[in-house]
Amino acid sequence: MRLVDVRELPLDGIESTADGGLRIGATVTNSDLAAHPEVRRRYPALAQAVLAGASGQLRNMATVGGNLLQRTRCGYFTDLSKPCNKRAPGTGCSAVEGEHHNHAILGATEHCVAIHPSDMAVALAAFDAVVTYESADGTGQLPLAAFYLPVGDTPHLETALPAGALITGVILPPAPVAAHSRYRKVRERASYAFAIGSITGALDVRDGVVREVRLAFGPSRPGRGGTGGRAGPDRGARRTPRRSPPPRSAELAAARPLPHNAYKVTLLRNLVVALLTELTEEAAR
Amino acid sequence: MAPSTTSALTLNINGEKHTLSVDHRTTLLDALRERLDLTGTKKGCDQGQCGACTVLIDGRRAVSCLQLAVAAEGREITTIEGVADGDRLHPVQQAFLDLDGFQCGYCTPGQICSAIAMIEEHAAGWPSAATEDVRPEAGVPELTAEEIRERMSGNLCRCGAYVSIVQAVAEAARAEEEAV
Numbered sequence: 116m117r118l119v120d121v122r123e124l125p126l127d128g129i130e131s132t133a134d135g136g137l138r139i140g141a142t143v144t145n146s147d148l149a150a151h152p153e154v155r156r157r158y159p160a161l162a163q164a165v166l167a168g169a170s171g172q173l174r175n176m177a178t179v180g181g182n183l184l185q186r187t188r189c190g191y192f193t194d195l196s197k198p199c200n201k202r203a204p205g206t207g208c209s210a211v212e213g214e215h216h217n218h219a220i221l222g223a224t225e226h227c228v229a230i231h232p233s234d235m236a237v238a239l240a241a242f243d244a245v246v247t248y249e250s251a252d253g254t255g256q257l258p259l260a261a262f263y264l265p266v267g268d269t270p271h272l273e274t275a276l277p278a279g280a281l282i283t284g285v286i287l288p289p290a291p292v293a294a295h296s297r298y299r300k301v302r303e304r305a306s307y308a309f310a311i312g313s314i315t316g317a318l319d320v321r322d323g324v325v326r327e328v329r330l331a332f333g334p335s336r337p338g339r340g341g342t343g344g345r346a347g348p349d350r351g352a353r354r355t356p357r358r359s360p361p362p363r364s365a366e367l368a369a370a371r372p373l374p375h376n377a378y379k380v381t382l383l384r385n386l387v388v389a390l391l392t393e394l395t396e397e398a399a400r
Numbered sequence: 401m402a403p404s405t406t407s408a409l410t411l412n413i414n415g416e417k418h419t420l421s422v423d424h425r426t427t428l429l430d431a432l433r434e435r436l437d438l439t440g441t442k443k444g445c446d447q448g449q450c451g452a453c454t455v456l457i458d459g460r461r462a463v464s465c466l467q468l469a470v471a472a473e474g475r476e477i478t479t480i481e482g483v484a485d486g487d488r489l490h491p492v493q494q495a496f497l498d499l500d501g502f503q504c505g506y507c508t509p510g511q512i513c514s515a516i517a518m519i520e521e522h523a524a525g526w527p528s529a530a531t532e533d534v535r536p537e538a539g540v541p542e543l544t545a546e547e548i549r550e551r552m553s554g555n556l557c558r559c560g561a562y563v564s565i566v567q568a569v570a571e572a573a574r575a576e577e578e579a580v
Contacts, residue, residue, distance in 0.1 A: 118424060118470070120470075120471045122471070146460070146521075146526070149526070149527065149534075150524070150525070150526045150527070152536040155527065155534045155535050155536050156535055156536055156537070159534050159535055162527065162534045163529070163534055166527060166528055166529040166531075166534070167529045169554070170451065170553055170554020170555075171461055171514065171517070171518055171521065171551055171552075171553075171554050172448075172451060172454055172461045172462050172463045172514065172554045173448060173463070173466075173554065175457075175460045175461060175462050176462050176463070176466060176467070305549070305550075305553075306529065306549070306550050306553035307553040307554055
């Protein structure tokens with residue numbers, strides 16, 4: 116057995132792609148990602164999402180690749196004395212009947228309701244990020260929506276990354292709408308806590324008409340309908356008036372809350388209204 | 401042959417080289433405290449939640465409890481023992497003394513190391529979660545109490561000395577800005 120520090124690999128660059136997107140290396144730290152001028156200019160919600168996570172010390176140590184592959188903080192996953200389908204397949208999910216007020220309302224199944232706690236992934240989902248990897252068989256790519264597997268009855272299988280593959284980076288396709296994006300996070304204290312609800316929104320308004328809307332919700336179980344999903348684009352819709360009823364979202368309609376996390380449906384709906392109002396007002400200025 | 405469970409390594413701490421042999425699993429925090437007698441760095445939670453063990457690695461703040469000693473080889477490590485200039489305290493240390501930025505003092509070395517790097521991050525133009533507009537055109541946000549609280553949120557103080565800590569950090573940042 117050998118212990119290898121992959122942080123030393125030369126994957127710490129952030130560069131523009133020929134088509135106007137960004138390529139972000141896997142070992143770029145959260146700090147460097149959030150401080151990068153092109154990230155802040157072209158994908159501000161990504162910088163905000165990264166800054167909303169962890170602490171200054173941890174952002175200096177955490178990397179893009181590690182962030183994508185972090186494990187859930189579900190208490191039953193780490194409690195070896197309790198059943199957990201993710202840790203020990205087939206033993207059952209303790210959270211469904213137990214402590215689950217912070218667990219997923221989107222993408223969960225009766226087999227697992229754990230969340231993926233990444234803030235960064237919520238912004239990457241809104242911007243259709245593509246994960247790149249390398250293995251002994253060569254290089255490969257996975258859109259983020261396909262990178263995280265649906266929970267189904269196999270919560271122990273989390274990603275579609277082939278065995279033995281190493282994430283080399285993330286590609287952000289060009290997205291002019293992303294320049295008008297924001298990330299909002301609700302948590303149980305003012306800072307340095309995981310989200311109980313979060314949202315990335317982007318809105319492109321021209322001549323008073325909404326050309327494109329993008330929304331992605333977190334934290335959730337990664338996979339289609341979870342962190343990996345996003346609504347839109349909703350081209351040609353009228354500008355959202357202030358205090359309008361919340362926009363219909365297929366994502367929230369699919370929410371399957373449990374008794375103690377049903378509050379999150381209202382919370383996320385309110386976040387949608389608040390964020391779209393903010394973005395609309397910003398567009399009007 | 402039995403697999404090797406230890407490594408010989410050289411750590412560069414406060415400008416001095418220390419050669420030692422450690423179990424692969426040894427954290428930088430334990431190497432500092434238990435092997436090198438640099439006990440100024442404190443162990444609070446030992447799982448990255450409290451910030452008491454904050455040191456500077458290549459000038460950036462990091463929690464030494466989540467860093468393996470073997471991964472710190474070749475890096476420039478600065479602990480609280482190394483921030484003063486001889487008998488002259490670092491401006492952040494002086495501000496914590498002048499403004500009572502502590503009560504029991506256990507979190508203080510971590511608070512001070514964290515604040516030193518935080519002030520540099522701010523000077524380099526890094527935004528924070530408290531920054532209203534993160535776009536580079538918006539410029540560097542003023543280091544308000546709200547910004548300081550957000551940027552220092554990785555350092556917990558069980559005594560609740562936050563009011564004075566924020567004042568001390570603000571004073572140190574102001575003093576350093578004047579000195580530039």
